[in-house]
Amino acid sequence: MSRLVVVSNRVADPSQPQSGGLAVAVGDALQNGNGIWFGWNGEIQEGAEKSGVTLERSGGVTLATQPLSQREYDTYYLGYANRALWPVFHYRLDLAEFDTAALDGYRSVNQRFAKSIAALVDDDDLIWIHDYHLIPLAAELRKLGVENRIGFFLHIPFPPPEIVSAVPDHVWLFDTLHAYDVVGFQTEQDASNFKRYVEQTADSAGPVTHPFRNGTRKMTAHTFPIGIDVDSFVEMANTKKASDRIRRLTRGDVRNHIIGVERLDYSKGLPDRFRSFRRFLEKYPDQRKKTVLMQIAPPTRGELAAYAEIRTELEQLSGAINGAFGDFDWTPVRYIHRSVPRDTLAALFRGSKVGLVTPLRDGMNLVAKEYVAAQDADDPGVLILSRFAGAAADLEEALIVNPYDADEVAKAMHLAVTMEADERIDRHKRLLARVRGRDISSWQTAFLAELRGDATAKP
Numbered sequence: 185m186s187r188l189v190v191v192s193n194r195v196a197d198p199s200q201p202q203s204g205g206l207a208v209a210v211g212d213a214l215q216n217g218n219g220i221w222f223g224w225n226g227e228i229q230e231g232a233e234k235s236g237v238t239l240e241r242s243g244g245v246t247l248a249t250q251p252l253s254q255r256e257y258d259t260y261y262l263g264y265a266n267r268a269l270w271p272v273f274h275y276r277l278d279l280a281e282f283d284t285a286a287l288d289g290y291r292s293v294n295q296r297f298a299k300s301i302a303a304l305v306d307d308d309d310l311i312w313i314h315d316y317h318l319i320p321l322a323a324e325l326r327k328l329g330v331e332n333r334i335g336f337f338l339h340i341p342f343p344p345p346e347i348v349s350a351v352p353d354h355v356w357l358f359d360t361l362h363a364y365d366v367v368g369f370q371t372e373q374d375a376s377n378f379k380r381y382v383e384q385t386a387d388s389a390g391p392v393t394h395p396f397r398n399g400t401r402k403m404t405a406h407t408f409p410i411g412i413d414v415d416s417f418v419e420m421a422n423t424k425k426a427s428d429r430i431r432r433l434t435r436g437d438v439r440n441h442i443i444g445v446e447r448l449d450y451s452k453g454l455p456d457r458f459r460s461f462r463r464f465l466e467k468y469p470d471q472r473k474k475t476v477l478m479q480i481a482p483p484t485r486g487e488l489a490a491y492a493e494i495r496t497e498l499e500q501l502s503g504a505i506n507g508a509f510g511d512f513d514w515t516p517v518r519y520i521h522r523s524v525p526r527d528t529l530a531a532l533f534r535g536s537k538v539g540l541v542t543p544l545r546d547g548m549n550l551v552a553k554e555y556v557a558a559q560d561a562d563d564p565g566v567l568i569l570s571r572f573a574g575a576a577a578d579l580e581e582a583l584i585v586n587p588y589d590a591d592e593v594a595k596a597m598h599l600a601v602t603m604e605a606d607e608r609i610d611r612h613k614r615l616l617a618r619v620r621g622r623d624i625s626s627w628q629t630a631f632l633a634e635l636r637g638d639a640t641a642k643p
Contacts, residue, residue: 186306186308186309186310187218187219187220187306187309187310188214188219188220188309188310188312188632189219189220189222189301189304189305189309189310189311189312190210190214190219190220190221190222190312190313190314191221191222191223191297191301191311191312191313191314191318191321192210192221192222192223192313192314192315192317192318193223193224193261193265193314193315193317193318194223194224194226195221195222195223195224195225195247195248195249197242197247210312210314214244214245218244218246219244219245219246220245220246220247220248220304220305220309221245221246221247221248222237222248222249222297222300222301222304223248223249223250223297224249224250224251224252224261225238225249225250225251227251227252228251228252228253228254228257229251229252229253230253230254231253232250232251232252232253232256233253233256233292233296235250235251236250236300237249237250237300237303237304238250248300248304250296250297250300252293255289256289256292256293258289259283259285259286259288259289259290259292260286260289260290260292260293260294260317261317262487262488263281263283263285263286263289263290264283264286264287264289264290265290265316265317266488267280267281267283267286267488268280268281268282268283268286268287268351269316269319269351270316270340270451272343272347272348272350272351273316273340273341273342273343274340274341274343274450274451274544274545275341275343275347275544275545276450276451276545277347277350279450279490280350280351282351282352287352287353290320291320294318294319294320294321294324295324297318297321297324298321298324298325298327298328298330299328301321301325301330302325302328302329302330305330305332307331307332308332309332310332310333310335310632310635310636311325311330311332311333311334311335312334312335312336312337312631312632312635313334313335313336313337313364314336314337314339315337315338315339315340316338316339316340318336319336319357319358319360319361320357320360320363322334322336322360322361322363322364323359323360323363325363326363333365333366333635333636333637334363334364334365335364335365335366335367335368335631335632335634335635336361336364336366336367336368337367337368337369337408337410337631338367338368338369338370338374338547339370339410339547339548340370340546340547341370341371341373341374341545341546341547341574342369342374342375342377342378342381343377344377344380344381345377345380345381345384345385348377348381349381349385355385358381358382358385361378361403362403363403364403365402365403365404365635365637366403366404366405366406366631366634366635367403367404367405367406368405368406368407368408368631368634369405369406369407369408370407370408370409370410370547370548370574371407371409371547371548371574371577372407372577373577374407374547374574375405375406375407378405379405404634406634408627408630408631408634409548409574409577409578409622409627410548410550410624410627411550411553411619411622411623411624411625411626411627412550412553412554412557412619412623412624413623413624413625414553414557414616414619414620414623417526417530417554417557417558418557418558420526420527420530420531420558421530421531421533421534421557421558421559422534423527425527425531426527426530426531426534427531429528429531429532429535430531430534430535433531433532433535433536434535437473437474437513437514438473438474438475438476438514439474439475439537439601440471440474440475440476440537440538440601441475441476441478441535441536441537441538442461442475442476442477442478442536442537442538442539442540442597442600442601443477443478443479443480443532443533443536443538443539443540443555444457444477444478444479444480444481444539444540444541444542445479445480445481445524445529445532445533445551446480446481446541446543446551447481447482447483447484448481448482448483448484448491448494448495448498448521449484449491449494450490450491450494450544451543451544451545451546452481452543452544452546453542453543453544453570453587454479454481454494454498455494455497455498455501456542456544456587456588456590456593457479457540457542457587457593458477458479458498458501458502458505458517459501459590460542460587460590460593460594460597461477461505461516461517461594461597462501462504462505462508462509462590463590463591463593463594464593464594464597464598465505465509465516466594467591467594467595467598468594468598471598471601472509472514472516473511473513473514474601475516475597475601476514476515476516476517476518477516477517477518477540478518478520478532478536479498479502479517479518479519479520480520480522480524480529480532481498481519481520481521482521482522482523482524483495483521483522495521498519498521499519502517502519505517529554530554530558531558533554533555533558533559533565534558534559534560534565536555536565537565537566537600537601538565538566538567538568538597538600538601539551539552539555539556539565539566539567539568540568540597541555541567541568541569541570541573541575542568542569542570542585542587542593543570543572543573543587544570544572544587544588545572545573546570546572546573546574546575547574548573548574548575549569549570549573549574549575550575552567552569552573552575552579552582553575553579553619555567556579556612556615556616556619557616557619559612559616561609561612561613561616562609563605563608563609564608564609564611564612565600565608565612566582566583566599566600566601566603566608566611567579567582567583567611567615568582568583568585568593568596568597568600569582569583569584569585570584570585570586570587571584571585571586571587572587578618578622579615579618579619580614580618581610581611581612581614581615581618582611582615583596583599583600
């Protein structure tokens, strides 16, 4: 019987509660069979380049992990994946850093991972590779003679060809995608950008550096919007523990809780969000002392200068707003710079009248879907959603905004906190139907059916 072999930069124990979208989605897919999850174990060790694979059983899943050396961490992970590819894929060429040593490290780690995976897989296993850290991995596996069906899913946006072409060696990098049998994207825009890139480079690239575009292998690219485990999140938001937390949150005179939950990343638009909330307080003084913005922003990639700068900026902005508008019995901004358990988030979502999800660019954004799932159907909150989040392509009943326009976002906040119950209920009913219609199960089923070559698969 064929197994599912999942490969991602990091591996998480699927038997433990997860917070990241990839960990939740992949863990569930693996639990359905005798699968393997391969990736970095999060450790940095001297001599890691020569280390073997550590195998550990967790439920029905085999966790196969390897450490990185300090050099690999600095080049593959920080240098190329997060200083070059992450900003480019989020349309931020101004923040991208390109370095030959970083690219060499990226190639080297993908080659090392490929050798380890090739030794683990059986001939009939399905291999499902995830995200921008591992774009060339299938090409490296093909060089080693691996002929299994291999799929790739990009969790982040794919930008237009005009942006992609700024990446040095972009022809090499994106030609490697043709080593896959199936390449999946979050939105139609992402898939369209990729197809336009392929068309524009087909004639200008010259001799291709990999043989996969010349007809020896057929690669298909489709859209597979990722979702959430709706019932699980609904259950978390409806426990007695959640009810107790909601009562604590909503006690006092504050009637309107606005919540935002994102990693501390420049793609999430957090400084713009704080400035929009300040504009809301300026334009609608009657909402002062009635409204609080709670922003939860766990730290991430603290070694990179851009992330340290955004943390400083947020602390300054929240302090300035609280200093200008706050009173002894009211703090307008509650800024939390640490991780919060998912069951706590579910309660906070349910107790908040507004979910504020305003990234400057995002692949999908599962927080938006989790906020919808957590709501009380009889008295739901209102979702405000950036038009630049992948979720906006589907969640049409949200208040869709331009996150760069502080006045527009402020106006949406006012509309959300004053919206009548009938309209809130109608919007939520439609949103929840959309979230259920494209949940985590349908995402897994559609992608894996396509990867198996099931003619009935519907991406």
